[in-house]
Amino acid sequence: MALSERKKKILAAVVDEYIKTAEPVSSKAIAETGNLGCSSATIRNELAELVALGYLEQPHTSAGRVPTPAGYRLYVNELMQRQKLSVEESEELNRKLNDRLAVMDTAISDIGKLASQLTNYPALALTSNASVTVRRFDLIYVDANTFIIVALLSNNDVKNKYVHLPVSADRSLVQKLGTLFNASFTGITEDKITSALIAATERAADDTIGLTAVIAAFCIETLNEVNSVTAYVTGENRLLSQPEFRDPDKAHKLMSYLSNGGYVFPETGSEHGEEVRVLIGPENVAEELKDSSVIVASYDAGDNTKGLIGIVGPTRMDYSAVAAKLGMLAAGLSKRLGGGEAPPEGMHNKLIIKGDDRS
Amino acid sequence: MALSERKKKILAAVVDEYIKTAEPVSSKAIAETGNLGCSSATIRNELAELVALGYLEQPHTSAGRVPTPAGYRLYVNELMQRQKLSVEESEELNRKLNDRLAVMDTAISDIGKLASQLTNYPALALTSNASVTVRRFDLIYVDANTFIIVALLSNNDVKNKYVHLPVSADRSLVQKLGTLFNASFTGITEDKITSALIAATERAADDTIGLTAVIAAFCIETLNEVNSVTAYVTGENRLLSQPEFRDPDKAHKLMSYLSNGGYVFPETGSEHGEEVRVLIGPENVAEELKDSSVIVASYDAGDNTKGLIGIVGPTRMDYSAVAAKLGMLAAGLSKRLGGGEAPPEGMHNKLIIKGDDRS
DNA sequence: GTTAGCACTCTCTTCTTTCGAGTGCTAATA
DNA sequence: TATTAGCACTCGAAAGAAGAGAGTGCTAAC
Numbered sequence: 041m042a043l044s045e046r047k048k049k050i051l052a053a054v055v056d057e058y059i060k061t062a063e064p065v066s067s068k069a070i071a072e073t074g075n076l077g078c079s080s081a082t083i084r085n086e087l088a089e090l091v092a093l094g095y096l097e098q099p100h101t102s103a104g105r106v107p108t109p110a111g112y113r114l115y116v117n118e119l120m121q122r123q124k125l126s127v128e129e130s131e132e133l134n135r136k137l138n139d140r141l142a143v144m145d146t147a148i149s150d151i152g153k154l155a156s157q158l159t160n161y162p163a164l165a166l167t168s169n170a171s172v173t174v175r176r177f178d179l180i181y182v183d184a185n186t187f188i189i190v191a192l193l194s195n196n197d198v199k200n201k202y203v204h205l206p207v208s209a210d211r212s213l214v215q216k217l218g219t220l221f222n223a224s225f226t227g228i229t230e231d232k233i234t235s236a237l238i239a240a241t242e243r244a245a246d247d248t249i250g251l252t253a254v255i256a257a258f259c260i261e262t263l264n265e266v267n268s269v270t271a272y273v274t275g276e277n278r279l280l281s282q283p284e285f286r287d288p289d290k291a292h293k294l295m296s297y298l299s300n301g302g303y304v305f306p307e308t309g310s311e312h313g314e315e316v317r318v319l320i321g322p323e324n325v326a327e328e329l330k331d332s333s334v335i336v337a338s339y340d341a342g343d344n345t346k347g348l349i350g351i352v353g354p355t356r357m358d359y360s361a362v363a364a365k366l367g368m369l370a371a372g373l374s375k376r377l378g379g380g381e382a383p384p385e386g387m388h389n390k391l392i393i394k395g396d397d398r399s
Numbered sequence: 400m401a402l403s404e405r406k407k408k409i410l411a412a413v414v415d416e417y418i419k420t421a422e423p424v425s426s427k428a429i430a431e432t433g434n435l436g437c438s439s440a441t442i443r444n445e446l447a448e449l450v451a452l453g454y455l456e457q458p459h460t461s462a463g464r465v466p467t468p469a470g471y472r473l474y475v476n477e478l479m480q481r482q483k484l485s486v487e488e489s490e491e492l493n494r495k496l497n498d499r500l501a502v503m504d505t506a507i508s509d510i511g512k513l514a515s516q517l518t519n520y521p522a523l524a525l526t527s528n529a530s531v532t533v534r535r536f537d538l539i540y541v542d543a544n545t546f547i548i549v550a551l552l553s554n555n556d557v558k559n560k561y562v563h564l565p566v567s568a569d570r571s572l573v574q575k576l577g578t579l580f581n582a583s584f585t586g587i588t589e590d591k592i593t594s595a596l597i598a599a600t601e602r603a604a605d606d607t608i609g610l611t612a613v614i615a616a617f618c619i620e621t622l623n624e625v626n627s628v629t630a631y632v633t634g635e636n637r638l639l640s641q642p643e644f645r646d647p648d649k650a651h652k653l654m655s656y657l658s659n660g661g662y663v664f665p666e667t668g669s670e671h672g673e674e675v676r677v678l679i680g681p682e683n684v685a686e687e688l689k690d691s692s693v694i695v696a697s698y699d700a701g702d703n704t705k706g707l708i709g710i711v712g713p714t715r716m717d718y719s720a721v722a723a724k725l726g727m728l729a730a731g732l733s734k735r736l737g738g739g740e741a742p743p744e745g746m747h748n749k750l751i752i753k754g755d756d757r758s
Numbered sequence: 759g760t761t762a763g764c765a766c767t768c769t770c771t772t773c774t775t776t777c778g779a780g781t782g783c784t785a786a787t788a
Numbered sequence: 789t790a791t792t793a794g795c796a797c798t799c800g801a802a803a804g805a806a807g808a809g810a811g812t813g814c815t816a817a818c
Contacts, residue, residue: 081792102780102798178539198547198559277654280647288639295636440761461767461811
């Protein structure tokens with residue numbers, strides 16, 4: 041059953057008002073603000089029906105109305121006016137983003153911080169790298185006991201490890217291993233690094249001191265680490281400024297859930313573009329999030345890497361503003377990091393070489 | 400004026416009890432638990448004097464007593480029995496520490512997490528590197544537009560940067576710059592890297608494409624970053640489990656202060672060993688910490704690097720337990736990372752090459 | 759110097775009352 | 789038929805009142 045136009049307007053007004061005040065919304069308040077030409081009595085009738093339909097609820101008989109998750113869902117899907125950021129706002133956002141990117145190496149967690157600041161909610165950020173491989177190995181010989189492994193990954197990330205051995209290795213072994221690793225360990229995913237392969241390499245290099253194993257272990261560890269999806273959570277404390285988290289126990293529960301980084305994103309349905317997804321209350325899988333909402337935007341971080349950036353807050357949340365901001369942020373990130381379009385002059389993957397790319 | 404033995408005993412009993420219960424302590428409770436052979440009436444007299452001396456206070460006339468910062472100070476300095484961790488406890492702690500160190504690269508922040516878990520308070524961790532320099536440069540030529548800068552620092556940390564240039568550089572330039580940087584940029588602190596030095600290097604290398612500047616910038620940035628003191632804060636949410644932070648506003652204030660990482664440690668007086676310092680309430684410099692306590696332990700992270708690890712909590716804190724744990728942790732870290740004693744077999748600076756060093 | 763005894767103080771809890779915002783329903787109205 | 793004014797009713801929040809009890813300070817006896 042489709043809702044009448046007036047019901048929709050009223051529902052939207054309730055949600056808007058509730059988002060603003062965090063107090064149950066009365067019929068009178070709607071009559072006054074939501075310029076539909078009818079009295080509070082009429083609105084009361086409509087409200088009663090909206091309750092019956094499951095979009096609203098009453099904390100108690102003589103209280104105003106509060107949106108249910110279903111109500112928020114309808115609001116998000118159809119009713120809310122997609123908020124366009126003003127020119128100034130989006131300019132400011134872009135400037136901030138640029139500032140961040142200019143100094144960033146730690147990338148993801150920093151982006152999360154930015155999102156958290158912009159929205160005043162806790163933010164989570166993560167990248168999921170489809171299948172990063174090592175593109176190139178370099179072994180730097182420091183002294184007989186010491187060398188550095190440098191691995192350039194397929195996503196242009198560089199990882200390194202300082203290795204100090206209790207026994208000495210001669211230069212030729214290090215060199216030989218460098219060649220061998222570049223021949224057999226590049227371009228393959230972590231699961232292709234079998235113990236057979238390692239053993240074969242060890243034999244081929246005449247390695248009697250176990251150096252091969254060390255490098256292989258580094259390789260496995262690095263790929264594992266890069267490919268694993270870990271969420272960076274920042275700004276948990278911002279929860280405390282929300283009225284629904286004035287109860288310390290409730291706040292503590294959610295905050296420690298977030299801090300433990302166990303967050304799993306539900307499968308993203310579509311694969312393209314900077315889609316913004318909204319998960320309202322019970323739509324979340326995790327028990328701890330059942331009465332919170334999550335908004336995530338995905339972006340293309342280039343080289344098969346997809347990034348997600350999201351915020352967590354009470355179900356009573358300014359969905360349109362947050363979605364707009366996150367969308368903007370994700371779009372900005374895609375543009376700068378993504379593979380599709382050419383990156384701006386003088387800039388490549390997470391890295392600014394020189395100059396200033398602010399528009 | 401020196402306190403009588405009995406007064407000391409009573410004060411200690413008040414603090415112990417208050418730490419346990421978070422409730423004002425009554426004369427009766429002390430008479431029962433603190434086996435001094437006298438009645439509650441006598442204790443009341445003593446308590447009144449302790450209040451007059453400023454070691455205790457009363458929330459209101461007919462309430463029990465609560466320690467003042469001065470009371471805690473005396474307690475920490477003289478009264479508390481330095482808690483020895485049981486053999487099992489210290490073994491467990493050492494095991495956990497080893498587990499952490501075995502997988503750690505991100506070092507400091509992980510140590511903080513461990514401290515936070517062990518104590519159930521928010522923890523902060525930082526290292527202050529006196530004057531790290533670059534020990535060795537390597538430039539890895541990937542292709543004409545791309546190369547990797549690898550810098551081995553004097554603290555055995557390795558930093559790298561992936562660089563993609565809009566113009567191409569030939570191999571010989573990269574090689575030449577490698578030599579030049581190793582000659583002039585190693586062993587010097589960041590402030591010694593002058594623009595004159597950079598210009599001279601650029602000339603000497605016949606660098607027309609600005610590569611020298613890029614490497615120098617990386618160098619400056621890296622040294623700056625490594626030498627700058629940033630505190631990693633973890634476990635802020637644990638504050639919420641403390642009764643004194645049930646007020647969300649109070650909790651929020653402190654938590655966002657901590658999250659902003661602006662924490663400055665007061666000068667450490669003595670320079671040697673794994674000293675544990677306690678800062679009680681108003682002894683803290685930051686306004687936000689005036690009614691919290693901070694306990695920090697310093698450790699020697701080797702190569703001129705000093706590390707600090709601490710926790711933040713209400714003034715009502717189990718000082719002896721926390722101090723014991725942090726001290727233990729710091730000692731463990733000094734032993735593993737520090738320069739003094741020889742590191743355990745097969746292990747060098749933050750890095751386990753192979754094998755298992757659990758005792 | 760110590761202690762029993764007791765009046766006094768102050769908070770905390772519980773109960774009651776009051777107030778008012780907001781509803782649901784009914785009857786009148788366009 | 790849809791809307792609205794009017795009004796009784798409900799329920800929570802705030803304010804007050806009363807009582808309980810924990811703990812003190814003081815006094816007088818030991």
